[in-house]
């Protein structure tokens with residue numbers, strides 16, 4: 001069956017062949033030139049709107065290459081999650097341009113390996129650790145997280161000299177809602193059968209939108225939305241109507257870990273829902289507006305982010321159901337980085353939820369950043385695709 005691949009890349013800004021982090025870096029450096037302090041971040045729980053309101057630009061620090069892992073292992077244990085080893089290796093080698101630009105680092109107590117790595121990084125930059133409540137359904141959890149956001153604000157004020165009023169935080173929230181809603185509309189073009197947007201284009205949007213303020217990114221998102229509507233009118237799409245559709249959930253994926261997306265494509269499939277903190281996850285859900293307590297609104301929305309560090313992580317199952325209903329995957333792949341115990345143990349629950357409640361095929365993949373298992377991954381994905389029922393013939 002013939003594909004009618006879009007003639008023009010979605011961004012079409014000369015950086016389409018580059019990693020999506022390159023645009024984010026350009027944006028962060030532009031804001032720094034304009035006098036904005038830079039806050040290095042590692043996690044979806046970092047309250048971006050607070051930073052935007054204070055005139056601070058968040059910068060997602062490098063964590064997705066196998067290259068610096070060898071030097072990191074001189075300090076860190078080898079049997080640690082590759083994301084943590086890569087993060088530390090980049091900093092140790094001085095090769096993360098985001099960290100070079102960062103004035104401060106914002107961290108959270110998500111998993112043990114990261115917590116202990118933050119102690120090492122704190123020797124190199126002013127670093128603030130937010131104590132993340134990990135039982136989000138417990139009484140008082142949102143209040144505790146709200147207190148942590150206020151403490152972060154105090155730290156940022158002390159270290160950068162920037163501040164923000166409640167009105168400015170409210171304004172940033174309203175802009176973020178606009179930004180996130182537009183991003184979600186863009187991602188939903190992957191729900192078309194066949195998809196009108198590729199996983200790489202979703203990543204291009206996601207990596208640039210994450211650090212960007214609403215006023216900076218909303219016009220670009222509106223333009224891309226129009227472009228996608230035209231693509232759909234023109235009958236342009238990715239893959240073929242009978243390509244297996246794949247939802248990839250689990251640990252964050254970028255750089256060398258994106259091998260899983262390439263494996264899916266080489267096996268003839270299409271990634272229609274990259275459900276992780278580097279994909280679509282952080283754009284889900286609105287912030288409550290005009291509550292009179294914008295920090296409380298931030299706390300409530302951020303604590304709903306369904307990371308496996310939470311227990312119980314009920315929100316993840318609810319979110320997965322919604323993604324499955326919208327994007328209609330044939331297969332769910334749970335992507336686990338080696339030594340990530342939270343996502344690894346939770347995978348059993350995810351498997352049951354996906355197969356028993358939705359009748360969708362499931363595959364758990366446990367891997368690192370090396371290429372050593374690419375052949376084996378491809379064999380497993382191809383074997384799974386072969387078990388899928390044939391789709392009705394489409395033109």
Ligand code: SF4
Nearest residue numbers: 043044045110277307
């Ligand atoms: S998966 Fe969890 S720890 Fe990792 S970035 Fe997302 S929220 Fe943070």
Ligand code: SF4
Nearest residue numbers: 081083111251337340
């Ligand atoms: S992938 Fe898992 S182990 Fe690695 S940093 Fe994220 S939560 Fe921690």
